[in-house]
Amino acid sequence: MANESALRSCLVWLAVVMAAVGVCTHSFMKVVVTYFVGMLGIAGVLLPDWDYFDRDVSSWCTSITVDDIGPNDVQRPGSHRFRFYPIRTVIYATIYGFGLYKWWSYITH
Incomplete structure (x- = not known):
């Protein structure tokens, strides 16, 4: 259960960072790159x-x-x-x- 709550909070923070990148840069491609880098980072910490x-x-x-x-x-x-x-x-x-x-x-x- 702790991993599920950690995953949820990481995904919420990733969404916040993606929104901030989108608002600041006005670039959809940078938001997509932020999503993939964030998912790789989250997977590297939570999945091993x-x-x-x-x-x-x-x-x-x-x-x-x-x-x-x-x-x-x-x-x-x-x-x-x-x-x-x-x-x-x-x-x-x-x-x-x-x-x-x-x-x-x-x-x-």
């Missing part, structure tokens, strides 16, 4: 299998087994979702930062 990616980066090339998921993870899904891993944070910051930079460059020109 966090049990798989919520491990050390060096373990990402190996498959996850039921034994890797502890009993606390099954009882309280999503409770450890935002566990801090520096390398994963750098990867996300680099990808999303570059995407936002390219989107902003397109919108402002």
Whole structure:
């Protein structure tokens, strides 16, 4: 249920940003680009299998087994979702930062 509410709020904010881009630029193409960039960004945060990616980066090339998921993870899904891993944070910051930079460059020109 928490993912549904997060998805709803992200989609509402995306609609607000699209409306602001449309009003400020008067360009339908820039609104469409904003929609696709926003949907890719939302999908990149909300859709990944966090049990798989919520491990050390060096373990990402190996498959996850039921034994890797502890009993606390099954009882309280999503409770450890935002566990801090520096390398994963750098990867996300680099990808999303570059995407936002390219989107902003397109919108402002």
